[in-house]
Amino acid sequence: MPNLTELLTTLDGVQAEDFKGNDLERLRLIDTVKKLLGRVETQVERMYDIVFAQPVIFAALETLLDLGLWQKWVEINGASKSVDELCSLCTQKCDPNLLRRLLRLLASVHVIAESHQDHYELTHISLDGMWQFLPSRTHHWGKAGVNLPLFLAKTGYKDPQDARNTNYMDVCPGNLDFFGKCIADPAYQDSFSDFMKGWARYKVPWPVFYDTGSLIDGANLSNGGVLCVDVGGHHGIDLTRLLDKHPDLPVGSLVLQDLPEVVKGANDLSPQIKVIPHDMFQPQPVKGSRAYYLHAVFHDWPDSVAVEILKNTAAAMIKGYSRLLIVEIVVPLTGASAIQSAMDVEMMALLSAYERTEAMWAKLISDAGLKIIKIWQDGRGNECLVEAELA
Ligand SMILES: C[S@@+](CC[C@H](N)C(=O)[O-])C[C@H]1O[C@@H](n2cnc3c(N)ncnc32)[C@H](O)[C@@H]1O
Structure with a gap:
């Protein structure tokens, strides 16, 4: 010593x-x-x-x-x-x-x-801006955390994987699920958005650790071609980060999609970003984009539901041209960090969902008819970008 x-x-x-x-x-x-x-x-x-x-x-x-x-x-x-x-x-x-x-x-x-x-x-x-984190716990994480042991006892200590029966619904008046409650109550949507904004500030921006240049090089952006559709993109921070790196992208070449109640909060976006309210459980309306990007979307859903989102996306992709870009935690087999592990159990508490290991990602992606090309690390040991294409 x-x-x-x-x-x-x-x-x-x-x-x-x-x-x-x-x-x-x-x-x-x-x-x-x-x-x-x-x-x-x-x-x-x-x-x-x-x-x-x-x-x-x-x-x-x-x-x-x-x-x-x-x-x-x-x-x-x-x-x-x-x-x-x-x-x-x-x-x-x-x-x-x-x-x-x-x-x-x-x-x-x-x-x-x-x-x-x-x-x-x-x-x-x-x-x-510390306070922007606080109301989300009062509205969402606090109550869900307190109820989780009761819910797990009630459901016989099965690993929660049923998106129609979640701990959040168990504790929420009217049995609303997490996103349903956000839509029903704007204060709950705002507190979630504020948390997400704060958390996004911490993350390594995806264009820093992914080769966005190769995406643009191979893209056909003439005649209204789309470079990137951000599905479940909330208020558009990730497309804005792409524009920070490539400010000269054509108007309309980037598309932000989320539920109508969510995208109405997407203010002050660059004109290059077109906003399309869209429910990702419906067929993807933008066909043949160079990339379909989903960040922290699949961890909200168990495989049985996530595969539907993936299939809707895959149906819009062009073989050999379109890329699927998934930014999420890839849980390491040993030494998962406290951030990764807490996110995993939060997803359990909120949505009967989970973070995935590389093998779990490979299976989900292959179940939707796609294959992984490469997994890019964020350099901080938190998230990865899983790049995939049609198999
Ligand atoms: C965890 S957030 C991630 C947001 C954003 N991609 C990010 O990383 O900052 C999940 C997003 O999925 C959206 N979402 C949930 N259900 C949806 C649906 N049925 N269709 C489209 N978006 C949905 C939510 O509104 C939310 O913005």
């Missing part, structure tokens, strides 16, 4: 900027620190956090959102303020001592920082 004081001084000195954008090194450090906690924390310390502290940490975050404090605090760049000053920033009357106790908790878990006695400031965790 190295000298503990020296070790702690070294660790205390580490800043995000030290990695100079080397994300893999940063992630290696985080992984090592988490493993270290797994070794040196006692069982009680770990359980206190998971069982006892996490619910009230989230409750504190949510209360500050309800008080309008996050937004107002960001407007003044998260400056160090006394509890009384922060109280006066709130959009609703709040007892200063209540706020003090919530802030103290959030500072103790490093979401904000205690600048000096009774004064707090925001950190990079809380400064940049």
